[in-house]
Amino acid sequence: xxxxxEDLIRRNAAHNDCVIFSxxxxxxxxxxxxxxxxxDKWCRDLKxxxxxxxxxxxxxxxxKLKKLEYLNLALxxxxxxxxxxxxxxxxxxxxxxxxxxxxxxxxxxxHNIHLKELFLMGNPCADFDGYRQFVVATLQxxxxxxxxxxxxxxxxxxxxxxxxxxxxxxxxxxxxCLKRAKDKEEAQRNLREEEEKEAKARSYLGFEGQxxxxxxxxxxVQAPEGQEGKCNQKKSKDSEDDLEFWNKPSLFTxxxxxxxxxxxxxxxxxxxxxxxxxxxxxxxxxxxTKDGKALNVNDPKLDFSLKDDEKHNQxxxxxxxxxxxxxxxIDVDVQPTYVRVMVKGKVDGVITGRxxxxxxxxxxxxxxxxxxxxxxKEIEKLEVDPSKxxxxxxxxxxxxxxHRPRRIQxxxxxTASEEDPEFEDNPEVPPLI
Numbered sequence: 001x002x003x004x005x006e007d008l009i010r011r012n013a014a015h016n017d018c019v020i021f022s023x024x025x026x027x028x029x030x031x032x033x034x035x036x037x038x039x040d041k042w043c044r045d046l047k048x049x050x051x052x053x054x055x056x057x058x059x060x061x062x063x064k065l066k067k068l069e070y071l072n073l074a075l076x077x078x079x080x081x082x083x084x085x086x087x088x089x090x091x092x093x094x095x096x097x098x099x100x101x102x103x104x105x106x107x108x109x110x111h112n113i114h115l116k117e118l119f120l121m122g123n124p125c126a127d128f129d130g131y132r133q134f135v136v137a138t139l140q141x142x143x144x145x146x147x148x149x150x151x152x153x154x155x156x157x158x159x160x161x162x163x164x165x166x167x168x169x170x171x172x173x174x175x176x177c178l179k180r181a182k183d184k185e186e187a188q189r190n191l192r193e194e195e196e197k198e199a200k201a202r203s204y205l206g207f208e209g210q211x212x213x214x215x216x217x218x219x220x221v222q223a224p225e226g227q228e229g230k231c232n233q234k235k236s237k238d239s240e241d242d243l244e245f246w247n248k249p250s251l252f253t254x255x256x257x258x259x260x261x262x263x264x265x266x267x268x269x270x271x272x273x274x275x276x277x278x279x280x281x282x283x284x285x286x287x288x289t290k291d292g293k294a295l296n297v298n299d300p301k302l303d304f305s306l307k308d309d310e311k312h313n314q315x316x317x318x319x320x321x322x323x324x325x326x327x328x329x330i331d332v333d334v335q336p337t338y339v340r341v342m343v344k345g346k347v348d349g350v351i352t353g354r355x356x357x358x359x360x361x362x363x364x365x366x367x368x369x370x371x372x373x374x375x376x377k378e379i380e381k382l383e384v385d386p387s388k389x390x391x392x393x394x395x396x397x398x399x400x401x402x403h404r405p406r407r408i409q410x411x412x413x414x415t416a417s418e419e420d421p422e423f424e425d426n427p428e429v430p431p432l433i
Contacts, residue, residue, distance in 0.1 A: 002032040002054075009042060021045070029053050029072075032261065040064035051076070052094070055261065057254060059083050073098070074119070077254035079180075081105040089114055097122035099254055101176040103131065103169050109139055116143040128172045130165035133158040137165070180253075187255035287340070294338035299346040317341075 002008075010018045012027055023043045027050040034055045039046070039062060046065050052074040059078060062068065063086030071087070074096040082105060084090060090112045096119045103125035109115055118139065120126050126146075128134075136142065136150055137158035143150060158165070288294050298304075307316040317339055321330065331342035 003035065004028065004033060004038050006038075006042065009039075024048065024067075026050065035060075037061050055254075055257060062087060070094075077257060079254070082108055084109065085111040087112060091115060092117040094119045095123065096120070099123065100125050101180060102173055103128060103134060104173060106135060106138055110141075113141055115139065115141055118142055118145055119147065121146045124176055125173075128169055130161075130168050133161060134165050134169050137162040183251060183253050184255065187253065187259075191255075191259070294335075300343050302343065 006020070008028070008031070009020050009023075009026065013020050013023050015025070016023050020042050022045055024045055025048040026039070026043060026046055029050050029052045031054060033051070034057065036051070036056050036059065039049070041064075044064065045067055047067050048070045049062075049065070049068060050072045052072045054076050056073065057077040057079070059073065059081065060083050062071070063083050066086065066088050068087045069089050070092045071084075071090060072094040074094050076098055078095060078098040079100060080102050081095070081100060084093070085108060091114050093109070093115060100120065100123040106118075106120075109118070118135070120131075120135070125131060132145060133154075135145055136155050140155065285297065285299070286295060287297060302320055304317065304319040307318075309316060319341060321343055325344070329344045333340040333342075
């Protein structure tokens, strides 16, 4: 059974950034709630409150909601209208399909002077003779009742016949209360019988589980065909019990609604237990075999490509991950023979295993031999001797251009004492003494 918690309210307050103290509209329908609680403390500014289709049996803990304008409590187990005097601005109240038999309890709504709309259809009191006239005469601030506008002539007539109608309503209420008391006693008796039946079934199962000669223990020894037959018999019995429950006639009372909910909850729990038993524990994922061979694994089903670039002696892994994913959820482990990538806890292992090792080794050795030669050439081209080249002189540059043909004709004399093989001796330059 559900309960109103702070977490539940925050989950239903997404439109207000999950802030509950300033919440003006709250929807808690179809939550299997049995009690109305905490709302008047946590959400004081509520104007609209939806609580339809639950199991709430009493109107309570809403008296401090001074700003509340619309309260929807349709399809619940409410039997009496009460505790709404503090809702000063209540304009619309929906109590459709409840179990309100005390029609005189609507007198508590006389304090809600702003109440304009009221819905009571589907309640036992709506079948009383003089029901509409009684409500129209009692709540003179009402404008609409059960979706039908109240005419002025209708209210005048109801006020004229009010004493007689009030007496009729009281008699019918008394008869309904007696009938309701009998229904409660019968429902309690059925509930006790059901609990005793379940207790006997549990004790019988417990006795069978302890006995070494029980049918349950022998079921494990017998053939699989026998086990399947027993399981099928149990399933058929459960389906028969379920069919019997739904075909059994029952009164429409709060107790019958609770009984139906318990039955559905029991079925849900049994189904969950059955599914848990059927679930097989997955064996641990084998990433590396005993002989040290890595296996291809792609748990997250991600697209990837693996390229072996022998020219640049590198392997390129291109892996597509989820958009807007935090990089802290990606873990990469690079090994000589494989790459393992963990994406959100799932393994995406890729084997790099290069079988053509001779070719790759050859290419690496050739590239390693070629590298020194390339480097040496690059050094010769890029090396600059500061003693040979000084700051640029415009005169010397022009002079070189003028005497360039003559310099080509006269070959420079190279002395053996010069260490630099590219040294050129210019005769026009005087010796430095």
